[in-house]
Amino acid sequence: MSDIQCIFSLIEEEKxxxxxxxxxxxxxxxxxxxxxRAAGSCLTNKYAEGYPGKRYYGxxxxxxxxxxxxxxxxxxxFHTDYHVNVQPHSGxxxxxxxxxxxxxxxxxxxxxxLDNGAHxxxxxxxxxxxxLYNVVFYNTDxxxxxxxxxxxxxxxxxxxxxxxxxxxxxxRIIDFKAFRAIADEVGALLMxxxxxxxxxxxxxxHPSPFEAGCDIITTTTHKTLRGPxxxxxxxxPELAKKVDSAVxxxxxxxxxxxxxxxxxxxxxxxxxxxxxxxxxxxVANCRAMADEFIRLGYDxxxxxxxxxLFLVDLTKQxxxxxxxxxxxxxxxITLNKNCVPNEKRSPMVTSGxxxxxxxxxxxxxxxxxxxxxxRVIDRAVKALQADAFxxxxxxxxxxxxxxxxxxxx
Numbered sequence: 230m231s232d233i234q235c236i237f238s239l240i241e242e243e244k245x246x247x248x249x250x251x252x253x254x255x256x257x258x259x260x261x262x263x264x265x266r267a268a269g270s271c272l273t274n275k276y277a278e279g280y281p282g283k284r285y286y287g288x289x290x291x292x293x294x295x296x297x298x299x300x301x302x303x304x305x306x307f308h309t310d311y312h313v314n315v316q317p318h319s320g321x322x323x324x325x326x327x328x329x330x331x332x333x334x335x336x337x338x339x340x341x342x343l344d345n346g347a348h349x350x351x352x353x354x355x356x357x358x359x360x361l362y363n364v365v366f367y368n369t370d371x372x373x374x375x376x377x378x379x380x381x382x383x384x385x386x387x388x389x390x391x392x393x394x395x396x397x398x399x400x401r402i403i404d405f406k407a408f409r410a411i412a413d414e415v416g417a418l419l420m421x422x423x424x425x426x427x428x429x430x431x432x433x434x435h436p437s438p439f440e441a442g443c444d445i446i447t448t449t450t451h452k453t454l455r456g457p458x459x460x461x462x463x464x465x466p467e468l469a470k471k472v473d474s475a476v477x478x479x480x481x482x483x484x485x486x487x488x489x490x491x492x493x494x495x496x497x498x499x500x501x502x503x504x505x506x507x508x509x510x511x512v513a514n515c516r517a518m519a520d521e522f523i524r525l526g527y528d529x530x531x532x533x534x535x536x537x538l539f540l541v542d543l544t545k546q547x548x549x550x551x552x553x554x555x556x557x558x559x560x561x562i563t564l565n566k567n568c569v570p571n572e573k574r575s576p577m578v579t580s581g582x583x584x585x586x587x588x589x590x591x592x593x594x595x596x597x598x599x600x601x602x603x604r605v606i607d608r609a610v611k612a613l614q615a616d617a618f619x620x621x622x623x624x625x626x627x628x629x630x631x632x633x634x635x636x637x638x
Contacts, residue, residue: 247259249561249630249631249634250561250562250563250630251561251562251563251589251594251602251630251633251634252563252588252589252592253562253563253564253584253585253586253588253589253602254563254564254565254583254585254588255398255425255452255537255538255565255583255584255585255587256397256424256425256449256451256452256585257451257452257585257587257588258451258452258453258454258455258587258588258591259455259588259591259592260451260455260456260457260491260495261455261494261495261498263494263498264455264456264457264491264494264495264498265491266494267457267487267490267491267493267494268457268487268488268490268491269487270487270490271487272292272295272486272487272489272490273485273486273487275288275289275292275486276483277289277292277293277296277483277484277486278477278478278482278483278484279477280296280473280477281293281294281296281297292486292489295486295489295490295493296315296316296484296486296489298493299315299489299490299492299493299496300313300314300315302493302496302497302500303315303461303463303492303496305496305500306431306496306499306500307430307431307437307439307463308437308439309439309463310466311439311446311463311464311465311466312463312464312465312466312468312469312472313461313462313463313464314326314461314462314464314472314473314476315459315461315489315492315493316476316477316481316484316485316489317447317459317460317461317462317476317481318459318460318481318485318488319449319458319459319460320348320350320422320424320447320448320449320460321348321349321350321460322460322480322481323447323448323449323460323461323462324348324350324351324358324422324447324460325350325357325358325480326462326472326475326476326479326480326481327420327445327447327462327464327472327475328358328361328362328391328420329475329479329480330445330464330468330471330472330474330475330479331390331391331418331444331445331468331471332362332390332391334361334362335361335362335363336362336363336389336390336391337362337363337364337365337387337388337389337390337391338352338358338362338363338364338365338389338390338391338392338393339364339365339366339367339380339383339384339387339389339391339392339393339417340352340364340365340366340367340392340393341366341367341368341369341375341393341394341396341399342366342367342368343568343576344568344570344571344572345366345368345369345373345396345399345570346369346373346396346397346398346399346540346570347395347396347397348395348396348397348422348424350422351364351393351395351396351397351422352364352366352393365383365386365387365389366383367379367380367383369570371570371571372530372531372532373400373401373530373531373540373569373570374401374531375399375401375403375404377404377407377411380392380407380408380411381411381414384411384412384414384415384417385414385415388415388416388417389415389417390417390418391417391418391419391420392408392411392412392415392417392418392419392420393420393421393422394408394419394420394421394422394438394443395421395422395423395424395425395426395447396422396425397424397425398538398540398567398568398583399425400519400529400530400531400533400534400535400536400538400539400540401531401534401535401536402435402436402535402536403421403426403435403436404436405419405421405436405437405438405440405441405443406436406441408421408441408443409441409442409443418444418445419442419443419444419445420443420444420445420446420447421438421443421445421446421447422446422447422448423438423446423447423448424447424448424449424452424460425452425453425536425537425538426453426536426537427448427449427450427452427453427454428452428453428454428455428499428504428508428511428537428587429453429508429511429512429536429537431454431499431504431508432504432505432507432508432509433505434508434509434512434536435535435536439463444464444465444468445462445463445464445465445468445472446462446463446464447460447461447462447463448460448461448463449461450492450495452587453508453511453537453587454495454499455495455498455499455504455587455591456491456492456494456495456496456498456499457488457491457492457495458488459485459488459489459491459492461492462476507590507591510590510595511537511586511587511590512535512536512537513596514586514589514590514594514595514596514599515534515536515537515538515539515585515586515599516533516534517596517599517600518539518584518586518596518599518600518602518603519533519534519539519584520533521599521600521603521604522539522541522603522607525603525604525607527541527542527543527546527607528541528542528544528545529541529542530542530569530570530581537585537586537587538583538584538585538586539583539584540567540569540581540582540583540584541581541582541584542569542580542581543580543581543582543610544569544580544581546610546614547614548610548613548614549566549574549578549579549580550565550566550567550574550578550579550580550581550582551566551577551578551579552613553566553582553606553609553610553613554566554582556609556612556613556618557606557609559623560605560609560623560626560627560630561626561627561630561631562602562605562606562609562626562630564582564583564584564585565582565583566578566579566581566582566583567579567581567582567583568580568581569581586599589637592637593637594633594637595637597636598633598636598637601629601633602630602633605626605629605630605633608622608626609622609626
């Protein structure tokens with residue numbers, strides 16, 4: 230087999246893995262054929278440094294129209310007149326570019342900590358955000374809810390240049406208006422990262438940061454928005470020039486016009502009424518699955534969920550998140566280990582797992598399938614506890630998974 234054949238063989242293996250697996254990673258989804266077509270199109274051949282009408286290369290008149298269409302379509306998705314930059318290659322780059330637009334190295338950011346559900350780019354000391362900026366963290370309460378009293382107290386103490394709201398593993402509604410009030414009180418800019426909940430915001434299933442008057446809003450396009458892997462930055466019009474300059478030439482060179490086209494396709498799809506119905510099913514399925522875990526005796530961070538994900542705290546089961554993630558991989562169920570509030574273990578081990586319902590809802594799984602999956606996971610936890618996680622158990626679990634998937638086609 231040639232090297233090229235080997236690569237395409239591996240792609241087919243991954244395609245097969247995805248088809249037989251129950252995908253519960255909250256940051257993953259399955260894109261449409263049209264998104265795939267755009268992402269794999271001839272647009273990957275075009276270099277287009279700059280912005281529509283202001284490129285550094287010739288031959289950009291067609292990609293200019295695509296990028297303009299993409300920008301306008303995303304405004305329609307969120308019903309906003311904010312400026313939008315569609316060039317960020319990822320959510321992490323979108324966050325870095327948003328910071329660079331309004332901050333200088335050493336400026337203070339008030340953000341949620343990674344242990345409480347934030348993202349690496351929200352100020353983790355091992356990430357560029359924690360290395361470049363002075364990051365102060367607000368906390369959740371003992372039940373895992375954002376402690377707005379702590380947010381205000383910390384804001385008054387440290388007088389941040391920017392307050393950051395949004396999370397990577399937070400299962401509840403975020404009160405953007407409360408964050409706006411605190412930011413106004415201390416004279417801070419308010420940035421919101423809606424990478425996980427963007428689809429819910431678009432469908433009206435979560436309060437909108439646009440309506441709350443947030444200054445900068447970042448998101449990925451590949452989670453609940455069901456688009457290609459990439460990022461977006463929205464901002465108030467008065468910040469547009471700073472944001473655009475921070476993206477190019479500040480942090481990026483040529484934009485990925487094939488991905489921008491795929492983002493445009495995803496935006497069109499997100500404006501269709503079927504998308505709202507999809508998101509409502511995501512939320513309903515998540516609640517049904519979370520309720521089943523509670524019925525089975527598990528502790529969930531915050532006691533449940535309002536969105537597309539929830540966190541299972543495995544402390545009382547004495548099973549680590551890493552152990553359960555690895556075990557479920559062998560059973561054709563994928564999820565990820567995740568820290569819980571007041572985490573005692575390292576981020577590479579953790580005391581919990583994060584579970585999301587967006588991807589399998591896309592594939593057609595209903596509440597019954599998610600409940601059945603929760604029961605398979607419970608069996609895996611008990612097998613780990615009893616030191617009975619063996620080949621016989623794996624075969625049995627795989628058969629259960631195959632039966633669940635067979636019901637959705």
